[in-house]
Structures are given as C-alpha cells and as structure tokens.
Amino acid sequence: MSLHEGAANLLEVRGLTKIFGSLKACDSIDLGIAKGEIHALLGENGAGKSTLVKMLFGSLEPHSGEILWNGQSVRITNPGVAKKLGIGMVFQHFSLFEALTAAENIALSLDDGAPISTIAAKARALSYSYGLPLDPEALVGDLSVGERQRIEIIRCLLQTPDLIILDEPTSVLTPQEADKLFETLERLRSEGKSILYISHRLEEVKRMCDRATVLRHGKVVGHCNPREETASSLARMMVGSEVRTVERPPAEGMNKAESLLEIVNLNRRPATPFSIPLKNINLSVRAGEVVGIAGVAGNGQGEFFEAVSGEVLQQDKASVRIRGKQVGGLDITGRRLLGAAFVPEERLGHGAAPRMKLSENLLLSRHATDGKAFVGTAGMIEGKAIYSAAQRIIEVMDVRKSAPDPEAASLSGGNLQKFIVGRELDRKPSVMIVNQPTWGVDAGAAAHIRQALIELARNGSAVLVISQDLDELFEISDAIAVMHDGELSQKLPIAEATYEKIGLLMGGAEPGHAATAHATETAEVA
C-alpha cells in the first residue's frame, strides 16, 4: 500500500459525469485525492482531464455525480465557491489581460480591495521565495508564455489554497524553470497541500507524483504508482497501445541543397520596453533540413517569429529571404503566397479564432493562398470543399472532437494544436516555421506531429522549429541553434550537439566556452 492510499481524502469524486452533445467527456469518474499528495491525472488529448478539473473548479457544471470536500458533499457552482473552499487552479489556456500589468491581473482575481502596491509587493516576495521570480510592474502583453504562466502560479498561491490544480504547468517552461516549479510543488506538499497535476511529460510525472489516475475516452482506466512505471508503460496505459517512435532518416545530399529560408543580418529594435532586440541574426535552412532553435523563454524567440513570419515587417527587405526572394517588406500573406507556412506559439486567438468552426478557421488562414480551391465559378465560397478539406486534416492528424465541425475553442488543447499544425502541413509548404509544435500534446500525438515535420523536410521543404523542449529538438533536428538575449548562435550539426553544450549556450555562455565544455566532455568519454 502506498503512503497515500490510507490517508484521509481532501477531495473525493464519485460518478462524476459531463456530457457535451452526444459525447460523454467524463463518464462516471471516481477519484480520491489525499492530503499532502501530488496526484497525477493522465490521459491522451481529449481524454477528459480538463473537463474533470473544470468541474472541480466550478467552471463547468456536472450532469451527475458527487464531489466531497473533507468528507462533506459540496456543490461547486462557480470558481468563487471553489476558491472559498480552498481549491486553486492554474489554467492551461491563459486567462490574463494583456493590457494590464502582472500585479493588476493578480489584483483582479484576489478581489480583496488591497492597494495595488501591497499586492505587487506580496506577489514579488512570494515569487522570489518560491524561486519563480516575476516583475509585478511588467505588462502581460510583453511577456513570454513562460513568464505569463509564472503569474498564474503566483496568483494561485496568493490565495493559499489547500488543493492546487495544475493543468500542464511545465509545457511552456524551460528545464530550469520546470525544476524550480518542482521544488515549489515539493515544498507545498511538505506544507501539507494537495496537488492535482495534469501533464503529458511522463518523466516528470514519474519524478514528482505519488499516485496517478489514468483516463481514456472519459473513463478511469487505471490507477498506479508512477514511480513503479516506465514512461512507456504509462504512455501505453493512456493510449491503450504502443506509442510509435519518431524516425529521422538521413538527409541525403543536404549540404548541397538549396537554401529555402535565409535570415541575413536581421536586426530589430525593441518595440516596447519589455521586448528583446534582435541582434544581427544569421541562419539558413536548406531544402530537406529541420533546424531547431533552442532557448530559454523570453530571449527573443517571439520577436524572431514575428519578424520571420511577417507579422512585423522589416525595413531591410533582404534580411529575410524565402526561396531566394527578399521578403522583409512582405506581410504574412505575401510570405504564404511564396509557399511558406507558419504556426505561432499561442493556438487560441493567434493560431485559431476560438469561436469559429474548424472549417471556417481553415478558410480564414488559407483563402488568400488557396482561395481557388474553395471558391466556385460564380465566385461563391464552396462550403463543401472547405468542409471536406477540414475533414481530411482531422483524419490525417487524428483530431478527436465532439461534433463533425466543432468550434476551435471546444477542442481539447492538444487536439486543436494537431488541427493547426495539420492545416499548415496540408498545404505542403516549401518553408515551414513552427513555434512550440507540441505544446500540450500527448506522447502519441507529439510523435505524429514530429514525424510529419521530418517527412515534410525529407520531401524537400525547409523546416524551422522553435521549441523549449530540448528532447524534441534532439529528436527531430538536423542542426540546432540557440537563441540567447536576442542573439542566435551558429547552428550546430546534430552529431556535434550535446545537451550540455546547448544548455551552456542557452545560459549565455560564449560559443567558445560551450565548445570547450564539449571538448572536455568528449575527452572524458574517451
């Protein structure tokens, strides 16, 4: 018997059910969370994890079932009730106002009338004491997703909850930030707090969690002690079958292939006091090649994506070249028309319009480039053609959903990401630039997306992947460059890259130092 099996449950759930249309997103779920445990909630994309925790936080009302808090039956009709009971939540999709500062956002949810300066001071002190430093005066709109998540975590901790629900907290954090978060969670556990932890990163579940409950298609399919499992046995439990491994076939003759994406002396002044200037960036991505960009969040990756995608134009037209054409002055549509495709970091609002159907989202992003495929002879939009293109993407990417053509916002996070990546892959772009391709995506679906990116490259496209997930970059890249403080290192062929070397560059080491570290490491191995 594990330590927590006999302990009193802080929260207990009996037969909890939620139905959307004809879909039972949660189907008679039983779950117990003991005091002072970190309990993992596992399941593939669309398994029902977010739906379950939204019912626990009062953002969704169950159709049936019961929730017990400290042994008492409770009705959690809204988040205010949850907070009063002592349930705090860190959401997967951010719920912060971009035009407000971190402190103002926190003040809004605390709702205790304290002056903003007091709240800012408290937030700063708490963030430093838990090793997740934040600047309360910073405008949220200027922060990276990793930094925004830190605000969400601190906002939750300021409410001193007994149960903290974290929905994929590390998917946007760097390894170092994630380590800090783990220390924070261990400290909270030692203070007697309970944590319900949703993550697709099975290694961290093994490292952190005392127990796990596994959901599949809305039902509980198993409980386990993650420490006694392997990452692949956990993945098998979630998916119900073996998870495929990603294969990166050798890129034949790539060194002689044409450079389809070139960045030449790219500079960008900071648009706001909080954004990072880009300093003389040079990079080329050849046909057939996958290049990864590693880096700690907030080192200019967002500014770089904006400049390369055309969300922000460059005065120096020659600083971005797609298939040999100088495109610095072209907007995103102009660059798409040359065969480029872009997947931004934020999927809701930026990658997809939340309240539009998947087929409408497809039309929105592709009308300029593929308009002819969707417009009939009389100039009318061909609903059927758009619908069937959306269905093709849904099928290829195995997007799980509750209706044939649902609104983007109703998809689970990972399923929406699969749709957005699939929508761009479907155009067979000659240049593909993706920022965080598998953020919040389960192990099986992440392997699917990564394999698709490699295949796109091997079929002759240039693929550039910006990611905070080093394992991902090592799995798919032919070369990795590191972004630090707005500067990009030279790209290292994957055969020469090591975690240590990349880690040092991410921390700001001079390339010479990283090379020395590599030489020392090689010597030690020899």
Ligand SMILES: Nc1ncnc2c1ncn2[C@@H]1O[C@H](COP(=O)(O)OP(=O)(O)OP(=O)(O)O)[C@@H](O)[C@H]1O
């Ligand atoms: N508001 C909604 N309307 C209709 N269907 C919904 C709604 N919210 C969720 N669903 C559906 O319920 C199912 C479960 O979704 P949920 O977000 O709970 O999955 P998840 O396990 O959290 O997935 P992920 O790991 O991708 O976040 C999915 O098929 C989803 O499309």
